[in-house]
Each structure stands twice: as C-alpha cells, then as structure tokens.
Amino acid sequence: MRKISKAEINDIALGASLLGAGGGGDPYIGRLIALDAIEECGPVTLLSPDEVPDDAFIVPIAMMGTPTVLCEKAINGGEYKALAEMVESYFKKKIFAFMPIEAGGVNSMLPFAAAARLGLPLVDCDGMGRAFPELQMVTFTIGGMSATPMALTDEKGNSCIFNTITNKWTEELARAVTMACGGSVSVSLYTMTGAQMKKYAVRDIVTRSERLGKALRLIKEAGQEDTEAKFLEITEGFKLFKGKIVDVKREVRGAFNFGTVVLEGIAECKGRSAYVEFQNENLSAVVDGKIVATVPDLICLVDSGTYTPVPTDALKYGKRVLVVGLKCFERWRTDEGLKLVGPRYFGIETDYIPIEERCKA
Amino acid sequence: MRKISKAEINDIALGASLLGAGGGGDPYIGRLIALDAIEECGPVTLLSPDEVPDDAFIVPIAMMGTPTVLCEKAINGGEYKALAEMVESYFKKKIFAFMPIEAGGVNSMLPFAAAARLGLPLVDCDGMGRAFPELQMVTFTIGGMSATPMALTDEKGNSCIFNTITNKWTEELARAVTMACGGSVSVSLYTMTGAQMKKYAVRDIVTRSERLGKALRLIKEAGQEDTEAKFLEITEGFKLFKGKIVDVKREVRGAFNFGTVVLEGIAECKGRSAYVEFQNENLSAVVDGKIVATVPDLICLVDSGTYTPVPTDALKYGKRVLVVGLKCFERWRTDEGLKLVGPRYFGIETDYIPIEERCKA
Numbered sequence: 233m234r235k236i237s238k239a240e241i242n243d244i245a246l247g248a249s250l251l252g253a254g255g256g257g258d259p260y261i262g263r264l265i266a267l268d269a270i271e272e273c274g275p276v277t278l279l280s281p282d283e284v285p286d287d288a289f290i291v292p293i294a295m296m297g298t299p300t301v302l303c304e305k306a307i308n309g310g311e312y313k314a315l316a317e318m319v320e321s322y323f324k325k326k327i328f329a330f331m332p333i334e335a336g337g338v339n340s341m342l343p344f345a346a347a348a349r350l351g352l353p354l355v356d357c358d359g360m361g362r363a364f365p366e367l368q369m370v371t372f373t374i375g376g377m378s379a380t381p382m383a384l385t386d387e388k389g390n391s392c393i394f395n396t397i398t399n400k401w402t403e404e405l406a407r408a409v410t411m412a413c414g415g416s417v418s419v420s421l422y423t424m425t426g427a428q429m430k431k432y433a434v435r436d437i438v439t440r441s442e443r444l445g446k447a448l449r450l451i452k453e454a455g456q457e458d459t460e461a462k463f464l465e466i467t468e469g470f471k472l473f474k475g476k477i478v479d480v481k482r483e484v485r486g487a488f489n490f491g492t493v494v495l496e497g498i499a500e501c502k503g504r505s506a507y508v509e510f511q512n513e514n515l516s517a518v519v520d521g522k523i524v525a526t527v528p529d530l531i532c533l534v535d536s537g538t539y540t541p542v543p544t545d546a547l548k549y550g551k552r553v554l555v556v557g558l559k560c561f562e563r564w565r566t567d568e569g570l571k572l573v574g575p576r577y578f579g580i581e582t583d584y585i586p587i588e589e590r591c592k593a
Numbered sequence: 594m595r596k597i598s599k600a601e602i603n604d605i606a607l608g609a610s611l612l613g614a615g616g617g618g619d620p621y622i623g624r625l626i627a628l629d630a631i632e633e634c635g636p637v638t639l640l641s642p643d644e645v646p647d648d649a650f651i652v653p654i655a656m657m658g659t660p661t662v663l664c665e666k667a668i669n670g671g672e673y674k675a676l677a678e679m680v681e682s683y684f685k686k687k688i689f690a691f692m693p694i695e696a697g698g699v700n701s702m703l704p705f706a707a708a709a710r711l712g713l714p715l716v717d718c719d720g721m722g723r724a725f726p727e728l729q730m731v732t733f734t735i736g737g738m739s740a741t742p743m744a745l746t747d748e749k750g751n752s753c754i755f756n757t758i759t760n761k762w763t764e765e766l767a768r769a770v771t772m773a774c775g776g777s778v779s780v781s782l783y784t785m786t787g788a789q790m791k792k793y794a795v796r797d798i799v800t801r802s803e804r805l806g807k808a809l810r811l812i813k814e815a816g817q818e819d820t821e822a823k824f825l826e827i828t829e830g831f832k833l834f835k836g837k838i839v840d841v842k843r844e845v846r847g848a849f850n851f852g853t854v855v856l857e858g859i860a861e862c863k864g865r866s867a868y869v870e871f872q873n874e875n876l877s878a879v880v881d882g883k884i885v886a887t888v889p890d891l892i893c894l895v896d897s898g899t900y901t902p903v904p905t906d907a908l909k910y911g912k913r914v915l916v917v918g919l920k921c922f923e924r925w926r927t928d929e930g931l932k933l934v935g936p937r938y939f940g941i942e943t944d945y946i947p948i949e950e951r952c953k954a
Contacts, residue, residue, distance in 0.1 A: 390762050393754045401751050408773035412765045 233283055236354075237275040240442055241266050241344065246541075247445030248340030250467065251437070251558075253530040254544040255513035256336010256363030257299025263337070265307065269345035276344050277353040278438060279329060281430050284355055288328035288426035291319055292359065293346045294339045296367065296384070296406060297416035298489070300545050302338060308387040311418035312346035318383040319420050322393055331355040331429065333370060333422065335437060336363035337543065342418070354438070359422060361434035361561035362530050364573055365488055365512040367406065368399035371561070372422045374568045375432035382406060382421035386413040407486075434561045448539050460554065463539050467532075469556035470591045472517050472524050473506040474499055474536055480547045488512055493533070493547045495555070508533065508555060510544045515578050517555055525557040526575040528564035529587040532556050557587040594644055597715075598636040601803055602627050602705065607902075608806030609701030611828065612798070612919075614891040615905040616874030617697010617724030618660025624698070626668065630706035637705050638714040639799060640690060642791050645716055649689035649787035652680055653720065654707045655700045657728065657745070657767060658777035659850070661906050663699060669748040672779035673707035679744040680781050683754055692716040692790065694731060694783065696798060697724035698904065703779070715799070720783060722795035722922035723891050725934055726849055726873040728767065729760035732922070733783045735929045736793035743767060743782035747774040768847075795922045809900050821915070824900050828893075830917035831952040833878050833885050834867040835860050835897055838912045849873055854894070854908045856916070869894065869916065871905045876939050878916055886918040887936040889925035890948040893917050918948040 236244070245259040245266070270276065284290065293312065295302060316327055330352055332343040340358075347354040359370030367379060379402040385391040392409055396402040402421065410417050447466040451459050464471055475495030482491040490511050497504035506519040514531035517524050525531050533542045536552040563569050565586060571577070574584045597605070606620040606627070631637065645651065654673065656663060677688055691713055693704040701719075708715040720731030728740060740763040746752040753770055757763040763782070771778050808827040812820050825832055836856030843852040851872050858865035867880040875892035878885050886892050894903045897913040924930050926947060932938070935945045 388758055388762075390755075390757045390766060392756070392766065394751075395753070396751045397749055401749075404773045405751060405753065405770050408769040409766050412769035 234278055235275040236278050236344065238267055238270055241270065243445035243449060244438060244442045245337060245341055245445065246448055247441035247443065248335045249337035249543065250444055250448070250532055250534065250541040251361070251441060251530065252336030252363040252541065252543060253513045253532055254510055255365065256334060256340070257302065257338030258543055258546065259337030259341070261303050261338065262341030266341040266344040269348035273348040273351065276347040279353045279355050281355060281357050281433060281435050284329065284426040284429060286425060286427035289323065289325045289423065290355060290426060290429045291327045291330055291420050291423050292333040293330050293343045294333040294419055295342050295416060296419045297410045299338045301415035305387065305414050305416055307418060309349065311385050311387065312349050314385045314391060315383050315418060315420045316350055318385070318391060318393060319423060322381055322383070323423065327352060329353040329355050331433070332358045334358055334360040334363045335441060339363065340441060355429060356438045357429060357433035357435050358437045359433060361437055363513050367403045367421065369573050370422060371432045371434060371563050372424065373399050373572055374563060375428065377422060377424060377428060377432070379421045382419060384409060384417050384419045386417045452538050464556065467556060467558060469558050470587055471554065472557050473497070473519050473555040474501045475506055475553065477547060477549055477551045477553065480549065489544060491544065495553070498552060506555065511578060512544065514544065516575065516580050517557065523582055524590055525587050526580055526582060526584060527578060528560040528569065528573045530558040530560060532558060557591070559587060595639050596636040597639050597705065599628055599631055602631065604806035604810060605799060605803045606698060606702055606806065607809055608802035608804065609696045610698035610904065611805055611809070611893055611895070611902040612722070612802060612891065613697030613724040613902065613904065614874045614893055615871055616726065617695060617701070618663065618699030619904055619907065620698030620702070622664055622699065623702030627702040627705040630709035634709040634712065637708040640714045640716050642716060642718050642794060642796050645690065645787040645790065647786060647788035650684065650686045650784065651716060651787060651790045652688045652691055652781050652784050653694040654691050654704045655694040655780055656703055656777060657780045658771045660699045662776035666748065666775050666777055668779065670710065672746050672748065673710050675746045675752060676744050676779060676781045677711055679746070679752060679754060680784060683742055683744070684784065688713060690714040690716050692794070693719045695719055695721040695724045696802060700724065701802060716790065717799045718790060718794035718796050719798045720794060722798055724874050728764045728782065730934050731783060732793045732795060732924055733785065734760050734933055735924060736789065738783060738785060738789060738793070740782045743780060745770060745778050745780045747778045813899050825917065828917060828919060830919050831948055832915065833918050834858070834880050834916040835862045836867055836914065838908060838910055838914065841908045841910065850905060852905065856914070859913060867916065872939060873905065875905065877936065877941050878918065884943055885951055886948050887941055887943060887945060888939060889921040889930065889934045891919040891921060893919060918952070920948060
C-alpha cells in the first residue's frame with residue numbers, strides 16, 4: 233500500500249502512454265483529469281493485488297470511445313459517482329476498490345480520478361498490460377469472466393446497464409451506445425472478486441508504468457549522448473526501425489481509427505523502409521517487406537530525440553521516430569490469448585511469433 | 594374485465610393495423626405470435642382502465658425496430674419473461690398488468706403474447722391511439738413521464754436497462770442498441786402506476802380495434818355493393834382520395850423507412866393525383882397539390898376492394914387504394930401534443946389543421 237500524489241501521476245501517465253502501444257489516448261488530457269481530482273480530493277491509495285481480500289468487490293473504471301473526442305467533449309467529473317452508485321445498487325454490494333482495465337494515456341489515469349473523487353483505493357493491476365481496441369480483449373475473457381453486468385454513463389447523465397451473452401456482444405452494444413452519446417463515455421465492466429483479480433489480472437502495471445515513465449523522464453532531463461541504448465535497456469525493448477514519417481493513411485470505420493504509417497529510414501536505417509498498421513493501437517510492423525512484430529506484442533513509436541511516446545492519433549509527416557517492440561503479458565501468448573488478440577483476429581495473415589524470436593532471426 | 598381468446602385476436606389485429614396509420618407492422622406476424630401464445634397458455638384477461646387500482650404497477654410491452662425485420666429474425670418467446678424479470682428486479686415491485694404502447698399490427702399483438710405467457714392481465718389502453726415512429730411520441734411524454742428506466746432484450750438473450758435525461762435520449766440510445774442487435778428487439782418502457790395510466794393513456798383502444806376489425810371483416814364477408822359508405826361510417830373516416838399506386842419512393846435513414854407513395858386517381862378521382870409521405874407511418878396526404886391531412890391525424894391506406902389496411906412496407910405499384918383520414922386522440926391536438934407529433938416536428942412546413950376542418954373546406 234502506498235499513496236499516489238501529483239508527482240507520481242506525471243510519471244505513471246508517461247509510462248502508461250508507452251504501454252498504450254500507440255493507443256489508449258493522449259496522456260495530456262488523462263493526466264489533467266487525474267491531477268485535478270487529486271488536487272481537489274487528495275492522494276490515492278494504491279494497493280498491491282495481494283493486499284486485496286479474496287471476497288472484495290473490485291470495480292474497473294474506464295473511458296470507452298475515441299480518446300480524441302474526450303478533448304472536446306470533456307467529462308463532468310460526476311460520472312464516477314454515478315457509475316459507483318449504479319454498480320453498488322445493481323450488485324447490492326459495496327465497492328472495495330477500483331482498478332484500471334488498460335494502460336494508455338487516458339485509461340491509466342481516469343481510475344485515479346475515480347478513486348480520488350470517491351475516496352476509494354486503486355489496485356495496481358489491469359486487464360491488458362497494454363491497450364487494445366475492443367473491450368473483450370482482456371485477460372478476464374480468457375478467464376471465462378463476463379464483461380457484464382456493465383454500467384455506462386455519459387457526461388450529460390444518460391446511463392445504461394448491459395447484460396450480454398458474450399463479451400463480443402458487450403462490445404457491439406456498448407459501442408453503439410457510445411457512438412449515440414457522442415463518441416466518448418465512462419464505463420465500469422468486468423466487476424470481479426479479489427480472488428478473480430489476483431488470478432487473471434496483469435499485476436503491478438501502475439508500478440511498471442511509473443518506473444518506465446520516471447526512466448523516460450530522467451533520460452530526457454539528462455540529455456546525454458547514446459541514450460538509445462539506455463532507452464532500450466530500461467524498456468527491455470527490441471529496436472525495430474528508426475525513420476521519418478513520410479505518409480499516414482487514416483480511415484475511421486466502426487468507431488475505430490484504422491491506418492498505416494509509412495517510414496523512410498534515417499541514421500543506421502538509411503535507405504530502408506518500413507510501415508506500421510494500426511487499429512487505434514499499433515498492430516504490426518513491417519521492415520523492408522518483412523514482418524518484424526505483431527500483436528499482441530507491443531509496437532511503440534517514440535520520438536527519436538525525446539523518447540516521448542507518439543500515439544497513433546498524433547502521427548504526422550516528417551516526425552522522426554524510433555519503432556520499438558516490447559514483449560506482451562505472457563498469457564496473451566497462449567492459444568486462448570492469441571484467439572482474442574493474435575494477428576489473425578485483426579486480419580493480419582501470419583501466425584504469431586514472439587518478438588524475441590522474430591528479432592533473433 | 595373480459596377474456597380475449599383466439600377469435601377476438603383476429604379482429605383486434607385487423608382493426609389495430611388500420612389504426613397503425615401505415616405503420617406498426619404487418620398484422621400477420623403479430624397475430625401469429627399472439628395466437629401461438631394463447632393457444633399454448635390460454636386466453637388473456639383484458640381489464641378496463643377503471644378496473645386497475647391506482648397504485649398498481651403497469652408495464653407496457655412493445656417491439657422496437659423495423660417490423661419487416663421481425664419476419665426473418667423472429668422472437669424466441671422468452672423475451673417477455675426476461676423483460677418481466679428485469680423490470681421486477683430493477684423496480685423491486687410485482688407487475689400487476691401489461692399494456693400496449695401503440696396500435697398497429699405488431700405492437701397491438703405482442704402485449705397479448707406477453708400477457709398470455711406470463712399469466713398477467715392486459716389493460717385496454719395504449720400511449721398513442723395509433724402508431725408513431727419514435728418512442729418519445731406517447732401521451733405519457735405530455736404527462737411529463739419518463740420512458741426510463743427502460744428494459745430491452747433481444748431474442749439471443751442480450752439485454753439493457755436505460756436511464757436517460759429525456760425521452761428523446763431514450764430514443765437515441767435504444768435505437769442504437771436496436772440496430773446493433775439486428776434491427777428488432779423487445780422492450781418495456783414508461784412503466785407507471787395505475788393512477789398515471791388512467792390519467793394519460795388512450796383508453797379502450799383494444800376494444801376500439803376489435804370493433805373496427807370486426808366491422809371490416811363483416812364488410813368483406815358480406816361482399817355487398819356500396820360498401821365504401823359503410824366503411825367510412827364505421828371508421829368515422831374522411832375520404833381523401835381513391836387511386837392506383839404509380840410510384841413508391843423509399844429511403845432507409847437512421848433505422849426508419851422514409852418515403853412517398855404517388856397515386857393516380859381512379860373512379861370518381863380520375864384525372865387527379867395525390868401523394869402520401871411517410872416515416873414508418875403516413876405523415877401527410879396531398880391531393881392535387883393541396884395538403885388534405887397531416888399528423889397527428891391518422892392517414893390510412895386500405896385496399897379499395899377489400900378495405901384491408903395497407904402498411905407502408907407493403908405499398909406496391911398498381912395496387913388500388915382508398916386513402917382515408919381519421920381523427921387522432923384529442924390530446925395530440927394540444928400545443929404540447931403538436932410539439933411532439935405535429936407536422937413541423939416531421940419537417941412538414943404547415944400548421945396543424947384538424948382533418949375535419951381541412952375536409953370541410
């Protein structure tokens with residue numbers, strides 16, 4: 233158990249946006265929402281999973297929709313209280329703690345705002361260890377858990393409770409309501425017991441985000457030479473490419489941002505080319521016509537000078553980036569995991585090969 | 594209090610489909626669902642509104658979506674039990690009786706199926722006295738009542754409970770889920786007390802449907818001459834036009850069937866022309882360039898030989914029809930009523946003039 237105050241929030245947001253793998257939203261807006269809530273209501277108690285009783289009622293909190301919409305259609309701050317009341321009244325149980333459902337700039341932060349405002353602790357875990365575009369893509373689905381009953385509320389005060397036959401149906405119905413509400417809503421889903429959380433969640437993700445964020449900040453602050461090796465060391469990342477963005481193709485389809493970013497090699501990659509395909513998050517990286525990484529491993533683009541993560545909605549012509557691959561949570565590499573989030577689910581015609589093997593070859 | 598068995602159902606379905614004013618679905622499928630439930634579970638007790646205690650919990654039942662979809666994507670019959678359980682558990686109250694929300698071939702019938710299957714009575718009233726395309730278009734909205742908490746379930750077992758800030762928002766969110774579920778779902782909304790029902794509902798609509806249906810059947814069975822005068826007498830209808838359908842323009846937009854049916858005069862209307870615009874239901878009738886009827890009055894097209902109502906989704910080139918106007922429920926003619934369902938709401942640039950005045954001129 234430890235207290236998270238404003239100083240830690242900055243590092244957590246930065247590290248979480250790297251783990252967002254191109255998605256999960258810009259940390260700027262997410263951080264502001266968390267900082268504002270902590271400023272007003274005080275620090276948040278972060279519990280390690282093992283500090284949670286097995287029968288505790290644990291409630292994940294997230295934003296659903298397009299993070300870019302959140303910049304213009306803000307939350308009103310009352311959503312978390314509304315969600316908590318809906319969930320407690322529906323389940324007739326008191327919430328013991330909140331938890332995040334995914335990493336990324338926005339969804340790592342909103343649970344802090346909820347915890348601060350409701351005076352509840354937050355558990356140091358999530359359901360992805362990264363960000364993914366669809367809500368059934370969590371380790372809890374592998375554990376046979378249901379996303380529903382799921383609570384949804386918008387900033388105007390409209391709300392729903394869903395009960396669905398599969399987590400894919402939850403995605404369909406909740407996505408439809410999210411769009412009808414203007415593209416961004418607050419949700420609570422995969423409510424669970426402490427025992428389920430301990431068995432299936434990705435542990436210590438907040439602490440990992442903070443450690444990564446702090447290291448990124450220190451590299452940037454130190455401004456030394458040869459920082460790339462340092463960056464790869466602290467992220468345990470595989471360097472996939474270094475290049476300049478020469479084209480970004482985007483298409484909005486079914487409330488997702490699909491697209492491809494095309495890179496022209498710079499420095500030691502000069503004369504070579506690469507592209508990265510994305511659906512909110514980066515899905516695959518191809519260098520000189522050869523696949524070098526795919527989901528569920530994390531493909532992250534960072535500014536080649538500052539190592540600041542570049543989310544897919546901030547990709548711009550001329551930006552110089554380092555493409556780095558990180559190993560995903562081990563459970564994603566099982567058959568059940570790959571069925572949910574493997575390359576073929578996203579229409580990429582290749583088997584999954586772990587990034588460390590692809591990079592060895 | 595009286596019992597409704599299979600014989601009455603046929604007449605009620607026929608009469609209700611006339612009151613559907615072109616919408617509310619084909620009575621064929623609605624009737625089959627009701628007949629099947631009564632065959633299996635026995636007759637339904639129909640209560641007159643005054644037989645309901647003021648504090649009784651009254652639950653409307655309806656289908657939401659496109660009635661044409663219902664022909665291919667059938668109900669499974671378990672929807673009513675699911676809805677009843679959701680509503681009773683959410684409100685922590687026992688349902689006293691069901692009621693229909695609108696007339697029309699389908700939504701007049703499904704509440705009978707629900708009542709038969711759950712062994713509950715049905716109240717002889719609804720919220721429109723006709724059919725309308727959007728769910729906020731009920732007399733209960735005039736009474737300041739909320740459509741929510743609203744329960745929705747599909748035939749697969751997915752379900753939602755909505756709570757919204759306005760009845761227009763209920764329409765937006767529930768419509769989005771309806772589309773995501775495949776275009777047709779079962780719903781329960783505007784749950785109310787007996788006192789509210791008695792104050793705002795359109796009374797005796799089932800009995801009126803039955804009387805109309807029986808009269809239509811007798812006209813058809815008798816096969817006499819000069820039945821048109823008889824038809825107009827029993828429906829208290831205003832004859833607007835008699836013609837052959839020469840064109841049907843259709844457009845599906847936002848889960849509604851929009852369109853125009855163009856008529857060329859026959860018999861005493863020979864040499865004249867007319868058209869009727871619709872959004873699921875018929876909205877306005879124009880004869881020789883002059884508006885002769887608009888919502889909220891009922892504009893009904895019936896087969897000119899058999900007086901069988903022709904819903905908008907059954908309009909076909911060459912069909913000979915009589916266009917008849919019926920007075921709407923008086924509360925629709927108030928300022929509040931016209932704001933909800935008057936011609937301008939539907940984009941028709943005219944003030945509402947009651948049909949009896951338009952036809953006098």
